[in-house]
Amino acid sequence: MKPYSPNEVEAKWQTYWRNTKLYQTAENEGRPKYYTLEQFPYPSGEGLHMGHVRVYSIGDVVARFRRMNGYNVLHPMGADAFGLPAENAAIQRGVNPRELTLKNMERIRKEQEVLGISYDWDRYVGTCLPDYYKFNQWLFLLFYERGLAYRKKASVNWCPSCNTVLANEQVEEGKCWRCDSEVTRKELEQWFFRITDYADRLLEGLDRLSKWPERVKTMQRNWIGRSEGAQVVFTVPELQDEKITVFTTRPDTLYGVSYLVVAPEHPLVPRLIQGKENEAAVLDFVKQMRKQSEIERTSTDAEKVGYPTGAYARHPLTGKLIPIWLANYVLMDYGTGAVMGVPAHDERDFQFAAKYDLPVRAVIRPLDAELSQPLTEAYTGEGVLFSSGRFDGMNNRKAIREIAKYLDEQGLGKWTVNYRLRDWLISRQRYWGTPIPIVYCDECGTVPVPKEDLPVVLPDDVVFDGKSNPLATSDSFVHTTCPKCGKAARRETDTMDTFVDSSWYFLRYTDPQNDGLPFATEKADRWMNVDEYIGGIEHAVLHLLYSRFFTKVLYDAGMLSVDEPFKSLLTQGMVLKDGFKMSKSKGNVVSPLEIIEKYGADTARLFILFAAPPDRDLDWSDAGVEGSHRFLNRVWRLIVQNEELFKQSMEYPSKVEGEARELRRLLHQTIKKVTNEIGERNHFNTAVSGIMELVNGLYQYDKNADRAIYREALETLVVLLAPFVPHITEELWQLMGKEGSVHLVKWPTYDESALVLDEVEIAVQVNGKIRERLIVSTQASREEIEKQALRNERVQAWIDGKTIRKVIVVPKKLVNIVVK
Ligand code: ANZ
Ligand code: ZN
Numbered sequence: 001m002k003p004y005s006p007n008e009v010e011a012k013w014q015t016y017w018r019n020t021k022l023y024q025t026a027e028n029e030g031r032p033k034y035y036t037l038e039q040f041p042y043p044s045g046e047g048l049h050m051g052h053v054r055v056y057s058i059g060d061v062v063a064r065f066r067r068m069n070g071y072n073v074l075h076p077m078g079a080d081a082f083g084l085p086a087e088n089a090a091i092q093r094g095v096n097p098r099e100l101t102l103k104n105m106e107r108i109r110k111e112q113e114v115l116g117i118s119y120d121w122d123r124y125v126g127t128c129l130p131d132y133y134k135f136n137q138w139l140f141l142l143f144y145e146r147g148l149a150y151r152k153k154a155s156v157n158w159c160p161s162c163n164t165v166l167a168n169e170q171v172e173e174g175k176c177w178r179c180d181s182e183v184t185r186k187e188l189e190q191w192f193f194r195i196t197d198y199a200d201r202l203l204e205g206l207d208r209l210s211k212w213p214e215r216v217k218t219m220q221r222n223w224i225g226r227s228e229g230a231q232v233v234f235t236v237p238e239l240q241d242e243k244i245t246v247f248t249t250r251p252d253t254l255y256g257v258s259y260l261v262v263a264p265e266h267p268l269v270p271r272l273i274q275g276k277e278n279e280a281a282v283l284d285f286v287k288q289m290r291k292q293s294e295i296e297r298t299s300t301d302a303e304k305v306g307y308p309t310g311a312y313a314r315h316p317l318t319g320k321l322i323p324i325w326l327a328n329y330v331l332m333d334y335g336t337g338a339v340m341g342v343p344a345h346d347e348r349d350f351q352f353a354a355k356y357d358l359p360v361r362a363v364i365r366p367l368d369a370e371l372s373q374p375l376t377e378a379y380t381g382e383g384v385l386f387s388s389g390r391f392d393g394m395n396n397r398k399a400i401r402e403i404a405k406y407l408d409e410q411g412l413g414k415w416t417v418n419y420r421l422r423d424w425l426i427s428r429q430r431y432w433g434t435p436i437p438i439v440y441c442d443e444c445g446t447v448p449v450p451k452e453d454l455p456v457v458l459p460d461d462v463v464f465d466g467k468s469n470p471l472a473t474s475d476s477f478v479h480t481t482c483p484k485c486g487k488a489a490r491r492e493t494d495t496m497d498t499f500v501d502s503s504w505y506f507l508r509y510t511d512p513q514n515d516g517l518p519f520a521t522e523k524a525d526r527w528m529n530v531d532e533y534i535g536g537i538e539h540a541v542l543h544l545l546y547s548r549f550f551t552k553v554l555y556d557a558g559m560l561s562v563d564e565p566f567k568s569l570l571t572q573g574m575v576l577k578d579g580f581k582m583s584k585s586k587g588n589v590v591s592p593l594e595i596i597e598k599y600g601a602d603t604a605r606l607f608i609l610f611a612a613p614p615d616r617d618l619d620w621s622d623a624g625v626e627g628s629h630r631f632l633n634r635v636w637r638l639i640v641q642n643e644e645l646f647k648q649s650m651e652y653p654s655k656v657e658g659e660a661r662e663l664r665r666l667l668h669q670t671i672k673k674v675t676n677e678i679g680e681r682n683h684f685n686t687a688v689s690g691i692m693e694l695v696n697g698l699y700q701y702d703k704n705a706d707r708a709i710y711r712e713a714l715e716t717l718v719v720l721l722a723p724f725v726p727h728i729t730e731e732l733w734q735l736m737g738k739e740g741s742v743h744l745v746k747w748p749t750y751d752e753s754a755l756v757l758d759e760v761e762i763a764v765q766v767n768g769k770i771r772e773r774l775i776v777s778t779q780a781s782r783e784e785i786e787k788q789a790l791r792n793e794r795v796q797a798w799i800d801g802k803t804i805r806k807v808i809v810v811p812k813k814l815v816n817i818v819v820k
Contacts, residue, residue: 004636006600010727014113022741023118025074027526034071035527036062037506039535039543040078040125043104044085048111050575050582050608050620051536053592057605058572058614058684059534060117064723065678067118068747074527075118076509078125079105082133082498084162084178087432091464097432098458101128111593115601116726118743123512127501128432132508134455135518136434136500139550141448142557148194149426151446155265155290156425158186163467164429165190167497168422170542185290191436191494193424195549199224201563202421202548211568213615216540223541225420230404231336232413234260234313236324239271244313244324247335247418251407252399253342255388256363258353260313260324261306261339263332264289269309272324276310282326289328297328304329304352316412317389327352335418343378350378363388364396424546426497431462431470433495441482441489450483456491469493502543503550506530506565518559525561532682533566534614540571570682573617575608582620590620602725603629609724610688631692632728635721638698639714639732646715646736650708660706661758663697667713668754670694674720675750684724691720716748764789765816766798774815782809789815 017023038059041052063075081101090097105126112119125132143149157166161181165188170177195202203224206217229249235241244260262269264286273282285307289297306327313324329348330339343353344362353360364383365371371379385391391399407413427436435456437449449456459477462470471477471493482489504518510527511519535543547565555563574581577588595604607628612618656664670690677687694717701710715736722729722742733742757777762785764772772794776785786807789795795817802819809815 001637001640004633004728006602006632006728007597009731010114010116010600010602013727013730014116016730016741017116017118018113018121020741021122022743023075023120024122025076025120026072027523028072029526031070031072033074033527034063034066035074035530036066036532037074037076037509037530037534039533039539040080040502040505041108042083042085043079043081043101043108045089045100045104047104047107048115048592050590050592051572053115053604054575054608054614054618055534055536055572056112056115056117057608058570058682059532060115060605060726061609061678061684061723062532062534062682063118064726064743065747067743068719068722068745069679070746074123074509075120076123076125076512077109077112077117077119077121078123078505078509079108079127080498080502080505081105081126081128082433082495082501084164084430084432087430087464087470088162090432094464096460096462096464098128101432114593114596115605118726123509125505125508125512127498127505130455130457131515132505133434133501135504135508136496137437137449137454137456138451138518139504140434140437140496140500141451143193143553144448146553146557148197148553149191150194151189151191153187154190154192154425155185155187156190157183159183162430163469165425165427167425167499167542188427190425190427191438191492191496193426193549195424195546196419196421198549198552199226199419199421200417201552202545205548205552205564209564209566209569212566213569213571216537216544216569216571219540220545223421223545225418227418227420229416229418230407230413231416232340232407233316234322234340235316236268236272236311236313237321238311239268241314242268242271244268244338245336246338246340247416248340250342250345250400251403251413252385252391252396253345253363254317254340254403255385255391256342256344256361257315257322257340258343258359258361259322259341261327261330261341261352262309262324263330263337264326264328265332266326266337269326272309272311278308278310282307282309285326289326292328297331302329304348304355306352306356308356316407316410323358325356333422334420344375345378345380347378347380350375361387367395424497424549426500427494428497429469429493430495431458431464433498434500435471435477436492436494436496438492439480439482439489440492441485441487443487444482444484447482447484447489453483471495499542499546503546504554506533506547507554507560521559521561524559528560528562528565529567530565532568532570534570534572537571544569570614572614573612575618575620577620579619595625599625599629600632600727602728603632606632606688606725609684611685613683613685615682631695632725634695634699635717636728636732638695639718639735642711642714643735645707645711648707650711652708652712653706656706656709658705659702660709663701663705663713664709664754665757666694666697667716668750670720671716671748671750672755675747678723688724691717691724694720718742719745719748760812762812763814764792764795765814766795767818768816771795771798778812780811782811785809785811785815789817 036059038055063073067073086097086101089100157171159166159176159181161179171183176183227249229247230251231245231247234244273279306325309324311324312321341349343349343360362371366383383396385394385399404415437456439447441447459474461474461476463473464470478491480489480491507519507524511523551565552563554560580586582589607625611624673690674687677683718729718732729742757779759775759777761773761775763770764774772792786809799819804819806818
């Protein structure tokens with residue numbers, strides 16, 4: 001018998017698929033479309049890891065399943081190819097990052113091919129190629145025209161080791177997300193995208209994404225951080241009633257305010273302290289505070305540090321004077337940069353007041369109890385107002401609105417909405433990214449590069465010394481002429497955050513060769529939304545939020561008809577080994593290529609799909625891999641042993657009975673299960689276990705029973721397995737003497753009537769007398785038969801009010817119920 005030799009089989013079919021362009025997407029309008037997409041990889045020098053194998057295997061099952069179900073499938077791949085690691089590696093070796101990156105891209109692409117993933121390679125997109133980043137620039141200009149790209153001086157997160165600015169999202173616990181260095185602050189002119197304009201729509205859109213994990217939506221909601229409250233105006237008598245506006249979500253606590261706190265960066269600070277005896281000390285304090293990172297300043301367990309300005313503000317309703325303080329925990333870029341301190345009802349304020357001996361004024365008591373004073377902690381619950389003038393006795397929830405309304409009427413405040421979301425800082429002082437298409441002219445100021453002059457290409461005459469922005473060292477790049485007046489001008493040397501590249505790549509796949517536009521509306525509209533998007537939970541906030549933002553801007557610009565990019569989102573779990581994430585430092589990495597060399601890609605794919613549901617973590621197990629491999633060998637033998645069977649001509653029986661009927665039932669049950677588990681639930685693991693049961697059934701089948709039914713089941717088995725293990729099924733399909741690729745075969749449908757079990761009539765006795773007859777399945781267990789009998793209405797009438805002593809079940813014959 002011909003043995004199963006995976007390497008031979010896999011190479012053979014990969015060549016066949018490549019030569020026949022089997023997975024090329026037709027722009028066929030007749031069939032319904034299905035767009036399935038896995039997040040594209042960063043082409044690191046390490047090649048693919050098991051996490052990649054997992055995402056691509058999942059995506060490939062989805063793609064192949066939909067293709068066989070008659071959909072016109074778009075399943076593209078590319079590389080997220082700009083970014084710091086390549087630039088850092090290039091600096092070390094003294095070469096241009098382009099060289100390294102192109103090599104790595106090629107390598108990853110080959111490895112993806114070795115996995116047998118059904119990509120349409122003609123739609124490959126590499127973000128570092130000028131024909132792609134040209135449209136990053138094009139889109140930047142579109143944002144600029146629409147007032148969504150702007151430049152401002154900003155205090156930014158700075159990674160001293162990567163030598164670049166980081167977005168807030170890229171700072172994790174005060175450290176650089178990439179190199180783990182301590183992040184510092186720096187003042188620089190930077191380019192931003194005005195994502196805050198879309199805050200409400202980014203929130204609202206989440207409510208429509210019913211096929212996204214709840215967890216991801218919650219993370220996005222928290223990130224956007226919408227909060228409603230009031231702006232309240234306090235005045236400073238000693239500065240001619242200059243205003244300090246605070247933002248509060250709790251205007252109901254207004255009568256309990258005992259001090260104000262402004263951020264150290266607040267613009268009024270110099271005037272508040274001018275001429276005061278401690279002016280110098282305060283300025284020194286401000287300097288220190290500016291050095292602290294946002295995280296240090298705001299984390300709940302961080303030390304709260306403050307300083308009195310010596311100035312006083314007037315309370316808008318009581319007219320009392322209250323001291324104005326500075327404190328680290330008030331941030332300049334949230335709300336108004338000023339806060340009213342209510343120690344009695346806010347935990348943080350309580351701590352601050354205790355530390356600096358500030359008064360505590362309670363104004364809310366619990367609904368059904370007194371407040372025992374002095375307070376030992378803040379009372380933050382619901383309650384009734386007191387010591388609050390005209391609002392005494394009012395429920396505090398109502399008072400939130402009522403006090404805000406009153407302030408509004410008096411011109412002392414207004415209701416507002418605040419977001420935690422900040423504008424997206426896209427400037428990076430690095431080489432390996434998309435140059436921002438802006439020119440600075442002494443005459444004309446900031447001038448966008450005309451679209452017809454794109455791309456602004458990355459130059460080669462740069463110095464990589466790891467000290468400064470390499471782009472700024474290129475004379476040929478920096479010195480240019482003004483597109484408006486033609487005089488000498490300077491180019492912007494910042495490049496774009498690489499998250500810009502991945503915010504619209506899914507649109508480029510719909511029209512990858514378009515030279516004039518990022519994509520033609522008609523093409524994008526044909527394919528969007530992405531029906532199933534598969535990727536890591538680490539992209540829950542950044543990449544997904546930015547992609548949603550881009551999609552909405554393009555929708556507003558009339559370039560797209562959908563305003564959300566991803567209809568369904570599948571976040572795959574991690575691949576663990578011995579309970580830990582595979583990592584070099586843990587020394588527990590299993591190399592995909594080694595596994596493939598030993599067992600073949602089909603075994604690797606099958607193991608990964610079978611070992612866990614796709615959204616759960618998966619524990620790598622050598623025994624599990626062996627098991628998958630044994631299973632494929634079993635399938636192989638089953639078909640090869642029966643080679644003769646496929647050559648005979650055979651009549652399908654007019655009546656299917658006995659063992660054949662059971663096999664047919666198992667087959668149709670399996671078709672139903674596999675179809676639903678893939679198509680409805682993305683539970684590929686249970687789909688595989690269903691197929692394994694079918695294989696067991698086929699091994700147990702009596703060869704003397706009906707041959708046509710047996711053959712039908714064997715053929716269908718190969719078809720059902722095709723999305724999971726595409727090479728071996730292709731080979732077996734050919735061995736069975738079939739024409740063409742198994743991947744173009746129509747997905748089998750199941751016959752409901754085949755699912756019905758054989759049934760018999762049985763008698764039901766009560767105390768030995770026959771009272772009813774029941775139809776039950778021949779497969780039913782004793783418990784099922786007993787339940788069915790006791791549920792029966794006529795039987796119930798006979799046993800009503802009596803105690804059941806015993807139920808005797810004789811399968812296929814009778815049930816006797818003994819009552820007293
Ligand atoms: C008075 C008050 C009393 C507050 C009370 C809370 C409880 P969210 O929900 O996050 O929006 N706050 C406002 N601006 C701030 C800033 N720039 N830096 C630090 N804290 C700031 O929180 C809004 C609350 O956070 C506001 O409501 C304010 O404190 C504080 F019993 O005002 B509150
Ligand atoms: Zn000019």
